[in-house]
Amino acid sequence: MASIVDTDPSDWRYVSEGGATIVFSYHGPPNPEFDGTVLRLRKALVPSLKTVVKIKDGEVYKQQALDGEDEPDDPTIEYQTKCMAKLIPPEHLPRLETVKLDQEWLQRLAQLENLKRPEARREKDGIDVNRRKGVLATDLVGGNWLAAEIKPKWAFLPSPSHLSEETNSIKSQTCRFCMHNHLRKSNGDIIEMNYCPLDLFSGDETRITKAIHGLWDAWTESGGTVNNLKVFAKGKTLRPAETSLMLADGLDASSTTTEQIRDAFTSALRRTLIKTPVLGILSRLQRTLDVLDIEGLSKLWRTTERAAPLYRTTFESFFAQPDGTSPPPTTPLGVSSLFLSSPEPAIPDWVDFLNTYLSSFSSQLDHSKPEPKNLRYYLLAYLLSATFKDCSIIVRLDFLRPCIEPKIEVKPNTVTVIDLDPKSLDKLRGWEKLDKEIAGTYSLNTARKTCIDAFSSPT
Ligand SMILES: O=P(O)(O)O[C@@H]1[C@@H](OP(=O)(O)O)[C@H](OP(=O)(O)O)[C@H](O)[C@H](OP(=O)(O)O)[C@H]1OP(=O)(O)O
Ligand SMILES: Nc1ncnc2c1ncn2[C@@H]1O[C@H](COP(=O)(O)OP(=O)(O)OP(=O)(O)O)[C@@H](O)[C@H]1O
Structure with a gap:
C-alpha cells in the first residue's frame, strides 16, 4: 500500500470537492506511485474535527477509534471493484487504490490548501485529519x-x-x-x-x-x-x-x-x-x-x-x-x-x-x-x-x-x-x-x- 508520507504535502494541489470528499492532485517530483493521480479524502464537520463526526451515509467515525492498518479501506474502493465494475465497463471507471495517511501530514496539507476552498465550504467542513486511509485515483x-x-x-x-x-x-x-x-x-x-x-x-x-x-x-x-x-x-x-x-x-x-x-x-x-x-x-x-x-x-x-x-x-x-x-x-x-x-x-x-x-x-x-x-x-x-x-x-x-x-x-x-x-x-x-x-x-x-x-x- 502506498504511503502519503512518501510525498510532501506541498506536492498536492486542491482540485475540487463535493459534500463528502475533497480532492487534491499530485504535482511533486516524478514518482510512479503518485504521478497522474489525485488524492480523495473524506471530510469532517467543523468545528468537531476532533470529535465524533457524521459526514455521510450514516457512517460514524470516532477519533482514535481505529489506527493504521485496522481502519477499513474507504468503502468506495470495494464498492467499485466488486459491484460497480459489474454494471459499468471498467474502462469508464477511474483506477482506485488505498493510500496510508498520517495525521500530521494531513494537518499540513489542510494549512497549505484550505484557503483555496470556497468560503462556504470552509466554514462547514474540512479534511478529516483522523482518517488513516484515503483513496488514490486516476487524475481525470x-x-x-x-x-x-x-x-x-x-x-x-x-x-x-x-x-x-x-x-x-x-x-x-x-x-x-x-x-x-x-x-x-x-x-x-x-x-x-x-x-x-x-x-x-x-x-x-x-x-x-x-x-x-x-x-x-x-x-x-x-x-x-x-x-x-x-x-x-x-x-x-x-x-x-x-x-x-x-x-x-x-x-x-x-x-x-x-x-x-x-x-x-x-x-x-x-x-x-x-x-x-x-x-x-x-x-x-x-x-x-x-x-x-x-x-x-x-x-x-x-x-x-x-x-x-x-x-x-x-x-x-x-x-x-x-x-x-x-x-x-x-x-x-x-x-x-x-x-x-x-x-x-x-x-x-x-x-x-x-x-x-x-x-x-x-x-x-x-x-x-x-x-x-x-x-x-x-x-x-x-x-x-x-x-x-x-x-x-x-x-x-x-x-x-x-x-x-x-x-x-x-x-x-x-x-x-x-x-x-x-x-x-x-x-x-x-x-x-x-x-x-x-x-x-x-x-x-x-x-x-x-x-x-x-x-x-x-x-
Ligand atoms: O438529494 P439530492 O438530489 O439533492 O442530492 C444530493 C446532492 O445535492 P445536489 O442535488 O446534487 O446538489 C449533494 O451534492 P452537494 O453536496 O450539494 O454537491 C450530495 O451529492 C448528496 O449526497 P451525499 O449526501 O453526499 O451522499 C446528494 O444526496 P442524495 O440524494 O444522493 O443522498
Ligand atoms: N478522479 C478524479 N480526477 C479528478 N478530479 C476528481 C476525481 N474525482 C473527483 N474529482 C473532483 O473532486 C470533486 C469531488 O469529488 P466527488 O464528486 O467524488 O465528491 P463527493 O463529496 O462524493 O461529491 P457529492 O457531494 O456530489 O456526493 C469532483 O466534483 C471532481 O471535480
Whole structure:
C-alpha cells in the first residue's frame, strides 16, 4: 500500500470537492506511485474535527477509534471493484487504490490548501485529519486537455403505477431535477436553471445541445458555483471569466467571442456524449433500479411490516376495530424494528444483490404488484439507483477551435464515471420527506414544465 508520507504535502494541489470528499492532485517530483493521480479524502464537520463526526451515509467515525492498518479501506474502493465494475465497463471507471495517511501530514496539507476552498465550504467542513486511509485515483482532469465534469442527476420520469392521486399528475409530467430546482429557487438557494437531465439523456442531438446550453448558462450565471457543470483546463478549475483558457494554443482569444467558445464547447461535448455509451448505461441503471418510486417503496415497506406476525399480535386491538379507525403505527421507511429488520447492506449483501439483479429473477418480477418477500431486493435496488442519480461524469476534450468542425475521437477513457459511493438505508426517510416537499411545492406552481422522457415505457 502506498504511503502519503512518501510525498510532501506541498506536492498536492486542491482540485475540487463535493459534500463528502475533497480532492487534491499530485504535482511533486516524478514518482510512479503518485504521478497522474489525485488524492480523495473524506471530510469532517467543523468545528468537531476532533470529535465524533457524521459526514455521510450514516457512517460514524470516532477519533482514535481505529489506527493504521485496522481502519477499513474507504468503502468506495470495494464498492467499485466488486459491484460497480459489474454494471459499468471498467474502462469508464477511474483506477482506485488505498493510500496510508498520517495525521500530521494531513494537518499540513489542510494549512497549505484550505484557503483555496470556497468560503462556504470552509466554514462547514474540512479534511478529516483522523482518517488513516484515503483513496488514490486516476487524475481525470490534470493532463494537457480540457475536462468537462457533469453531474447529470435523475434520468427518468417515474412510472405512475405507484404514485398517489396527489402526486401522479405532477411527478409524471415534470422531472425530479426540475421540480427540485423549483423548490431550491423558492427557498432562494439557487438560480433559475434551464438544464433538464431528460434532455441530456435523450440521445437526441437537439435536446442534448439544449441541455449543454442550460448547463453552460447556469455555470456562467452562478459564477461557476452550480455543481452540475465544472470545467478544467490542464487541471485548473476554470471560472466563467476564464473561458479563453479553453482555446487551443495559438488562437487569438481577443478575436474570439464567448458565444463562439460556448458553441465550440457545446459541439465538442455533444459529439462525445452521443458517441459514448455512458449516459445510456446510467439512464438504464437508474430507471431499472428505481421501479417503484419512493412512494411505492414506502407502501411496500408498510405492507411488509403490517404482515409480520408479531406486528399483528402487538396491534391486535387495532385490527379488531371496525373499518375507518386509524391504522396502527408503522416504523419509518428503512428503519428496522421488532417487526421488520433490514440491516445496512455490507459488501457481501451488495454482491448478492447484484447477482440477483443481473439474473433472470429480476426480469420476472412484476413491479406493478411488488411482493413483501422481495422488499429487501427493492430496498437495495433503490439505494443503488440513488448512487447513479448522484454520480458525475468527466469528459475529456481537446482544447477548442471555434468555427472548425472538431474531430471527435472517443476512446474508452474519454468518459469516466466518478463519485460512485454507496448510499445507506438511513437516507430513505429523508428522501421520502424531500420527495413530498418537492412534489408538494411544485403542485402550487401554476407554470409547470413538461419534461419528456425519451425512454419511458407506455403505461
Ligand atoms: O438529494 P439530492 O438530489 O439533492 O442530492 C444530493 C446532492 O445535492 P445536489 O442535488 O446534487 O446538489 C449533494 O451534492 P452537494 O453536496 O450539494 O454537491 C450530495 O451529492 C448528496 O449526497 P451525499 O449526501 O453526499 O451522499 C446528494 O444526496 P442524495 O440524494 O444522493 O443522498
Ligand atoms: N478522479 C478524479 N480526477 C479528478 N478530479 C476528481 C476525481 N474525482 C473527483 N474529482 C473532483 O473532486 C470533486 C469531488 O469529488 P466527488 O464528486 O467524488 O465528491 P463527493 O463529496 O462524493 O461529491 P457529492 O457531494 O456530489 O456526493 C469532483 O466534483 C471532481 O471535480
